[in-house]
Amino acid sequence: MNSHSLALYLWIAPHVLLFALLIGLVGKRKVLRFPVFFSYVLFETLQFCVLFVMVQMEAVSVSAYVNTDLVGRAISTAFHFGVIQELFEWPLALYPGLRRSLSRVLNSASLLLVLLAAAVISLVYLNELPKANVPAYVIEQVLDVAQCGLLVAVFVWYSFLHVRMPNQVLGISVGLGLIVGVEPLLYALRYQIASESVTPNIISAGIYHVAVLVWILFTLIPDERVVTHRAQPLPDVGAWNAELGRFSQL
Amino acid sequence: MTAIIVLTLLALAFLLFLGLQIRRRYRATPEGERVVPPLVDIEAFRNLTDPREEEFLRLSLSRREFRRIQRLRLRAATQYVAALSQAIGCLVQLGQDARLDPNPRVAASGEEILQRALRLKVLCLVTQWKLNVAVFCPTLLSPSGGLADRYLHVTALAESLPGRIAA
Numbered sequence: 163m164n165s166h167s168l169a170l171y172l173w174i175a176p177h178v179l180l181f182a183l184l185i186g187l188v189g190k191r192k193v194l195r196f197p198v199f200f201s202y203v204l205f206e207t208l209q210f211c212v213l214f215v216m217v218q219m220e221a222v223s224v225s226a227y228v229n230t231d232l233v234g235r236a237i238s239t240a241f242h243f244g245v246i247q248e249l250f251e252w253p254l255a256l257y258p259g260l261r262r263s264l265s266r267v268l269n270s271a272s273l274l275l276v277l278l279a280a281a282v283i284s285l286v287y288l289n290e291l292p293k294a295n296v297p298a299y300v301i302e303q304v305l306d307v308a309q310c311g312l313l314v315a316v317f318v319w320y321s322f323l324h325v326r327m328p329n330q331v332l333g334i335s336v337g338l339g340l341i342v343g344v345e346p347l348l349y350a351l352r353y354q355i356a357s358e359s360v361t362p363n364i365i366s367a368g369i370y371h372v373a374v375l376v377w378i379l380f381t382l383i384p385d386e387r388v389v390t391h392r393a394q395p396l397p398d399v400g401a402w403n404a405e406l407g408r409f410s411q412l
Numbered sequence: 413m414t415a416i417i418v419l420t421l422l423a424l425a426f427l428l429f430l431g432l433q434i435r436r437r438y439r440a441t442p443e444g445e446r447v448v449p450p451l452v453d454i455e456a457f458r459n460l461t462d463p464r465e466e467e468f469l470r471l472s473l474s475r476r477e478f479r480r481i482q483r484l485r486l487r488a489a490t491q492y493v494a495a496l497s498q499a500i501g502c503l504v505q506l507g508q509d510a511r512l513d514p515n516p517r518v519a520a521s522g523e524e525i526l527q528r529a530l531r532l533k534v535l536c537l538v539t540q541w542k543l544n545v546a547v548f549c550p551t552l553l554s555p556s557g558g559l560a561d562r563y564l565h566v567t568a569l570a571e572s573l574p575g576r577i578a579a
Contacts, residue, residue, distance in 0.1 A: 256527050260534055286415045303419075310426050317433050323533050324501035326508055332437055336430050343426040347419040354415065 165360055172367035176374040177210035183378050192330065192381065198248040199334055202241040203377075209234040232298075239305050242338060243272060246312045249335060253325045272312060279307035283346075290354075299353050303346040313339045333380020337373035344369050450495040457492040458560050460485050475551075482550035490543045496563055497536035503529040506570055521573055528566045535559055 180203050187193050193200045213231060216222045247268055254260045283304050316335055320327050327335075345366065352362040459465060466485075470478050507529055510522025539559055 253530055254534070257531060260531065264534075286418045288414075290415055307422070310422075314426075314429065317429075322537070323530060324504040325530070326505075327437055332434065336434060339426065339430045343430070344423050347416070347423045350415050350419050 165364065169360060169364055169367065172364060172371055173210075174214075176367070176371045177207055179371075179374045179378060180207045180210075183374065183381060186378065186381055190381065196245075196248055196252075196330065196334065198241070198244040202238070202245055205237060205241060209238070235302070239302070242309055242342065243312075245334060245338060246309065246316060249316050249331055250319060252328075252331060253320070253323055271315065272308065275308040275311040275315075276304060279304045279311065282307060297353065299349040303349050306342040306345045309342040310339065313342070328385050329380045329383045330385075333377055333383075336380070337376040340369050340373045340376065450498050452492065452495050452499055452563075454560050454564060457489065457496070460489045460492065461560070479550050483547055486543050486547045486550060490540060490547075493536055493539050493543065493559065496559065497533060497540070500529050500532045500536060500563065500566070503566055503570055504533065506573070510573055518573060521569060525566060525569050525573075528562075528569065532559070532562055532566060535562070 184200070184203055184207060187196075187200055187203070213227065213234070216227050216230060247265060250268055251261045251264055254264060283300060287300065313335055316331075317327075320331075348362045348366045466482070469481055473481060503525060507522050507524075507526030511519045511526060513519050513522060536559065
């Protein structure tokens, strides 16, 4: 398989799999469980269809294709933030008030993380880039690093709440993490070292393929119905307090 | 080139983190590693967060002395909330286990315990933030004792579960 065929496969196959994932989500009635993620998958599939048709049509100019791709990427990034917010809010699904408060905190945290990521990336590119004109890929790198920070916070959040992460939440987080975790490095390779090489694009598409497989796999795995962690005997709380009371009387 | 090296290290660290999270999720919890809920003296916590107690101290002590004592009380209350948060974590686990029970009544109770405990967990977080701020201005902010009552309510719900779930 030459690099052109491989690139074509890696462009088409993940989107065919995304369509299968859409069917799986509808079939398993998980659409309403994660509506933003479902919308994101739907958008990615539709975006691929549009771009694929554009490539086939000779009348479409390269700049029209590039612009459409750019708009699509911007919307995808916005969806990423939405999906991460959905993952954060999932344990508090039954408390709209708490969810609203949490979403306000999350918006501030996201902004803070974007600023922090911008600081990190500017340190990384210290003296390597012109200061007056920041390339678009650097902005994408900043947003990707901020998303990595938010995904770490998702895991910390579930750990703090002591909530067992459902398979789908874990799958979405890991899949998204694979995409946004490696992309900043690939941007740097693409634009700084190997601008003519297709290798970074192939690696990027390969990682996207793996991410889609992770989403499918974790959507299909049912959450365990077996109690794997038996909690401590909490009813002893009354006894502890009685004992402490006895100590205080001594 | 520095950018490539730093970004490679960042990507590797992040991928390693994701791998560890998957491993952690599917690793069976050994008996010895179970989370042991800490002892929480609810009455002492109530006393620390009692507004009447605070008012009494405010009237009885000089302003400077009150600030000093109130800071100590707030620091102690922060420790109590941290312990309470850990104990509520065990309630979350209990709720999660109970809601998987084949008995629909137990499962419903488990769901209620889980939801209430999650709400309490968030409340603990907010209370800890407030207490940490209050340490800097002890005369302006007072801790709330409502957390203890809510905790006892969820504990009572947990106590009402059949023994085979709670034990």
